[in-house]
Amino acid sequence: xxxxxxxxxxxxxLHGLRPAGSGRALLLxxxxxxxxxxxxxxxxxxxPGPIWALDFTGHGASSVPRGGGYSVEILMADADAALAQLGxxxxxxxxxxxxxxxxxAGARPQQVRxxxxxxxxGLAGGGPRPVTxxxxxxxxxxxxxxxxxxxxxxxxxxRPPDYATSFVxxxxxxxxxxxxISVCAIERPxxxxxxxxxxxxxxxTLAEALSHYAR
Amino acid sequence: xxxxxxxxxxxxxAYPGAQAPAxxxxxxxxxxxxxxxxxxxxxxxxxxxxxxxxxFARTYDVFAPLLAAGGFRVVSWDQRxxxxxxxxxxxTWDADVRDALTVLxxxxxxxIPVIGHSKGGSLLTHxxxxxxxxxxxxxxxxxxxSRARHPDVAEHERSRLLAxxxxxxxDHRRIVATAERKPGTMADLxxxxxxxxxxxxxEWLLYLVAAxxxxxxxxxxxxxxxxxxxxxxxxxxxxxxxxxxxxxPVPMLGFLASVSEPMGWDTTEEMLRPHLPLDAEIHTLPExxxxxxxxxxxxxxxxxxxxLA
Numbered sequence: 001x002x003x004x005x006x007x008x009x010x011x012x013x014l015h016g017l018r019p020a021g022s023g024r025a026l027l028l029x030x031x032x033x034x035x036x037x038x039x040x041x042x043x044x045x046x047x048p049g050p051i052w053a054l055d056f057t058g059h060g061a062s063s064v065p066r067g068g069g070y071s072v073e074i075l076m077a078d079a080d081a082a083l084a085q086l087g088x089x090x091x092x093x094x095x096x097x098x099x100x101x102x103x104x105a106g107a108r109p110q111q112v113r114x115x116x117x118x119x120x121x122g123l124a125g126g127g128p129r130p131v132t133x134x135x136x137x138x139x140x141x142x143x144x145x146x147x148x149x150x151x152x153x154x155x156x157x158x159r160p161p162d163y164a165t166s167f168v169x170x171x172x173x174x175x176x177x178x179x180x181i182s183v184c185a186i187e188r189p190x191x192x193x194x195x196x197x198x199x200x201x202x203x204x205t206l207a208e209a210l211s212h213y214a215r
Numbered sequence: 216x217x218x219x220x221x222x223x224x225x226x227x228x229a230y231p232g233a234q235a236p237a238x239x240x241x242x243x244x245x246x247x248x249x250x251x252x253x254x255x256x257x258x259x260x261x262x263x264x265x266x267x268x269x270x271f272a273r274t275y276d277v278f279a280p281l282l283a284a285g286g287f288r289v290v291s292w293d294q295r296x297x298x299x300x301x302x303x304x305x306x307t308w309d310a311d312v313r314d315a316l317t318v319l320x321x322x323x324x325x326x327i328p329v330i331g332h333s334k335g336g337s338l339l340t341h342x343x344x345x346x347x348x349x350x351x352x353x354x355x356x357x358x359x360x361s362r363a364r365h366p367d368v369a370e371h372e373r374s375r376l377l378a379x380x381x382x383x384x385x386d387h388r389r390i391v392a393t394a395e396r397k398p399g400t401m402a403d404l405x406x407x408x409x410x411x412x413x414x415x416x417x418e419w420l421l422y423l424v425a426a427x428x429x430x431x432x433x434x435x436x437x438x439x440x441x442x443x444x445x446x447x448x449x450x451x452x453x454x455x456x457x458x459x460x461x462x463x464p465v466p467m468l469g470f471l472a473s474v475s476e477p478m479g480w481d482t483t484e485e486m487l488r489p490h491l492p493l494d495a496e497i498h499t500l501p502e503x504x505x506x507x508x509x510x511x512x513x514x515x516x517x518x519x520x521x522x523l524a
Contacts, residue, residue, distance in 0.1 A: 006392040008442055009304035057305070067247030067295065068313070069305030073449055077388035084389055107381035130455050133345040135316045136309070142246050149245060153309060163450040170378050 002061065007081045013061035014082050015053045023049030024113060025086045026210075029079060031095030032122025032154050033146045035060025043206055044092060048214050052089075054082045056100075058147030066142075068149025072096070072125070072157050076103040083111055090213045092206070095120025096154055098185060099164075102195065105181060106167025109174035114213035116182045116206060117192070124189035126156040161194030172200035182209035218401055222430030230422035232512065233276040237283075239299075242292075244317040250299035251292045251318055255283025262328040262523070263319055264291040265335030267358070267478070269411070269439060271298030273426040278508040281516035282330075287523075292318045294335075296440035298427060306443070308451075312341050319349055326465075328523050330354040332508060333478065340459060340467075347464040354519050355469045357505050360456035361482040380448050391442040398434030401425070408437075411477050414504040460490045467492065468522040470507050470515060471499040479505035496522065 001016040015036045017028075026047045030036055036053030044051060055062040056075045079100055083089060088111045093101030098117035105115035136156070138148030171180035181201040185192060195201050204212075221228055226235055236252035243249070252272040262282065266274055272291035279289045293300040294311055303310070315338055319327065329350050331339040336358020343350040399407070405420035412420065428435045475481055484499050491497070498518065500507055508515045 007388065008391045009302070065304030066301070067245040067303050067305070067310060069295070069303055069307045069310035071305075071307050071449070073384075074305060074388075077385055080385045080388065107378075107385055109378070133312075133341055133459070135313050135342070135345050137245065137313060153307070156309070158450050160450050160452075166377055170381075174378060 003085060005081045005085055007057070007078055010057045010065055010078075011063045012057065012078055012081055013055040014085060015055070016050070017053055018051040021048070021050045025050045025052055025089040027079070027082055027086065027089045027091050028053035029091060029093035029097030029100050030054075030056065030059065031097055031120030033059070033151050034094075034121060035145070044210060046207070047210055050086075052082065052086060054079060056097075056150075058150040059145050062145070064143050064145050064147045068138075068147070068153055070147075070150045070153040072100055072103065072154070075100045075154075076107060079104045080108065083108060087111070088113055091115040092118065092210075094118045096122030096125070098123060099125060099159065099191070102164060102167050102181060105175075106170040109171045109180065112171070112175070112180070114177060114180060114182065114209070115171075116209040116213070117185055117195075118206060119185040119187050122154055123185060123187050123192070125154070125159040125191070127158065128160050128190040130158050131156075159189070159191040161190050164191035165194050165198055168195055168198040168200050172198070179212075182212065184209060218430070218435070221401065221425055225425040228422055228425035230277070230419060232280070233422060234280040235276060235426070236273070236279075236291075242317055242321045244295075244314040247295060247303055247314070248301040249292050249295065249314055249318060251290060251321065253291070254279040254289040255287055257288055259283075259286055259288040260327070261288040261290055261322045262330060263315070263322075263339070264289055265315060265329070265331035265339050266291065266294065266297070267333030267335050269297070269443065269478075270332070271427045271438070273298065274423060274509070276422070276426065277512045278516060281512055282519065285516065285520040288322070290318065290322050296443050298438055302440035302442070308338070308341070311338050312345065315339065315342050316346060316349070325349075326351040328352040328354070330356070330519065331358055332356040333358045333480070333505065337456065340456075340463070343463060343465050344459050350465050352523060353463070353465050353467045354522065355467060356507050356515065357470055357472045357480060357482070359469050359471065359480070359482045359487055360453055360460075361480050361486065377448065380446065384447060387444055394441040396436040396439065396441045398431060398436050401428075401435055404428055404435050404437060412506060413476055414474070415506060415509060419509065457490045460487075460495075461492055463492045463495070466522075467495045468519065469495060469497040471497060472503050472505050472507055473499055473501055474504045476504045
């Protein structure tokens, strides 16, 4: 089943991969240029509650806006629209989705019950500081998913380590979890290298993290 | 004149020295409709003019004609979400710079002078750095960067502050799909804008309502996209913008306000000086607020025309 959510002028596709069941939902956030899986991935099937997956703006079955203007903060608000629909949940993000999961865990520390950060496309973003400014315009056909503006702009967003850690600290201080962030990714862009040094983040496996947050 | 008569003919509202654009057209920026406004002879050398955040091109209705009279084709545009341009789903600094280049492309393939106020000045400073082959001279009207406003907040405090900003912003994003601007009379809109523009006259603010608001069945509304709001957050650091200045590849003329007001950036010449390129010319205007070109249109236009000559 697909639930349509409004976020501003965009319609987001929220996929119920296993919508039935009691307990807290697990929400999957995909990597840059990707889309939600159509079935429950085997590696998260042990989750005891419902399992959902969100297509970000300009990706998968979500609508593609005109003229670009993507930021990871807007994708965080995409995920927040799913949070408003599903209630308290646990996040599993891959690549770009991992960074978005971290931001939402810090921004909604009461409702996000753990964020699991996994490898995937777009984990590094545009690096820790701005590169040479350039005006980028896609050459691919516009208005189809994945939006070429999203592919370009979400490869350039700056991710300073201390910006990332401020979200970990906020999740730590304002949630009731002792380890709101679980890091399963092998890749360590600067922001993630800083995140794993924080007291509220644990380096672990996806299986262990799911079992930890399912309690 | 009645408000419905103004709605039928917004050009009927006059202001001393103000002229509506001579030409209006649209360009597509990545498929997004951007409204372009022009003053002056179409065959004259072009220059690009960028408005500030929450403003629109026609806030230049007094300033632009003075530049046009100096021999320029003055080309301005409504930034996405502002004025007559499309209300985009997404808006970022890079997208605004891209829209600026699209407008520039629509008038010239060469390097031309660019002039911007506030956010517009900062956008064009960015454009000059990103596309130095497209900008010949830069005029920045009180859009030069300043340092962070709260450098002394402790780490824990900052986390609390961030938490509230984040939650407020996300709460706002949850309602933007159905958000509308508040309707009112022309005087209501002028008064509301006056809070952010306390130094501008009531007559001018009423003129702006006729130029930048629409008349709906239940009253006037600013055309500005209701999803736009003050404040925000993100990874950007003011010092990164300051670092753009020393290597600026084109001559720059900068104006700074001397009176602090809500929309102002509070940048001072003393703070900027170590970051400026050698040939930058900066004028701090006495007894002047953030909207320097509206408070002193003739003086600013004269200095700009001398700089461009």
